[in-house]
Amino acid sequence: MGTAFSAINQPFGNKIIVDGTSYLYFGGTAYLGIPKNPDFIQLYVEGINKFGLNNGTSRSNNIQLGIYDEAENVAAARYGAEAALITSSGYLAAQLTVKALPNLGEVSYAPATHPSLWLNTSPVAPDSFTIWKAETIERINASTAENWVLISNSMNNLMPEIYDFTFLNQIDATKKLIVIVDDSHGIGVNNGGLSAYSSLPDRPNTEYVVVASMAKALGVDAGIILGSKKIIEQLKKSPAFVGASPPAAAGLYAFINAGEIYQTAWQKLQENIDLLVDNLSSTWKYELGFPAFLIDDPQIDRHFFKDQILISSFPYPSPTSAPINRIVLSSWHEKADIEKLINSISA
Structure with missing residues (x-):
């Protein structure tokens, strides 16, 4: 991957556009998709108007x-x-x-x-x-x-x-x-x-x-x-x-x-997890209800990249270690996003 992937200039979400190409993004820690949730953003803006920036x-x-x-x-x-x-x-x-x-x-x-x-x-x-x-x-x-x-x-x-x-x-x-x-x-x-x-x-x-x-x-x-x-x-x-x-x-x-917003997002996340779990082999490691999925395959990130899919991949525990390759789901993912991911896994 080029340097453009380490200098993203847009909000993270289910899709990231880099050099004119759109990629599905399955990484990060925004498990409930709150940073791009329009209802939550509206509440945040209300809060700014009420209390100021900081x-x-x-x-x-x-x-x-x-x-x-x-x-x-x-x-x-x-x-x-x-x-x-x-x-x-x-x-x-x-x-x-x-x-x-x-x-x-x-x-x-x-x-x-x-x-x-x-x-x-x-x-x-x-x-x-x-x-x-x-x-x-x-x-x-x-x-x-x-x-x-x-x-x-x-x-x-x-x-x-x-x-x-x-x-x-x-x-x-x-x-x-x-x-x-x-x-x-x-x-x-x-x-x-x-x-x-x-x-x-x-x-x-x-x-x-x-x-x-x-x-x-x-x-x-x-x-x-x-x-x-x-x-x-x-x-x-x-x-x-x-x-x-x-x-x-x-x-x-x-x-x-945001109590109801969190609950709705959590339910959507569980639905996304269930859809992926139903289509995963035993080579993947995960915990029921948690949206991270690990596989012991140091090349799989390159396989996904060919299908314009980005996953979480970085060396761990040291810079010289083999990469930890994980799919991370979020509430901002749509059914079509996960179906494309499943098709790529099966290819």
Whole structure:
């Protein structure tokens, strides 16, 4: 591919035009197609007209926009948490959390945790979530330490694999746990379009804190933290929260009023997933309900390119590694788009 593909000058959507040629696009993280959803855009424009373009004032300022508290209350109710905190980015939400909470216990990192969750350097962890689960159960149950902080993604979106946290029920119930989960790729998509928070097991002596970017499925340039009122109040006293500017109010206005838009987009995404799954062979790896599809074929992106189809393809985990080749579906894809993709897969 030429340099034109690394300098796109149009919104991403189901189609991208490069050098006069139209390509179907099956990549990115806009799982619900929100960046091109006309109803959501209308809400965003309403928000701009109501609140302006941005707000560079700290949330600790004596003069405040009320929409930030409103958006946090809506988010907490929507995703099943006692309270929520909204920041200007998912990275800030994660860093704010891990800088404030790990001093509350012994820390254990799951594999492939996002760099935004790192305290300093890359943490040492086993290669697989399954191994980490077993080691964590054994380590905590055998330890005299009572307080633990577990840090993990909710899923590996590249492979893809949605993690099962019911293993926490095998940990000694007297141990006190804080479990920090990054749900950036799951929020709005997994668990019926909700978040990982509502799916975590009800366990004694356990506090859950879910952090996420809202810029993926939810289409808002912001970050979110879900947790108990006690934890959220503690995080709102941290220097990072007090000193940082909040996200644009217009995006949160759209988020607050987009409940039906998200639900309709989620339903469309599930229909798109079902159509593709019904026509895939066992060589593809995927998780039911999640719109990423992996195949161990380093040349397949070139095959699709001949049919004017672009997929997600990049070397991982290092620049010299073989490429990770994935199809990523979105709610902005139409039935005809997926049928063309299926025909190309079968060719």
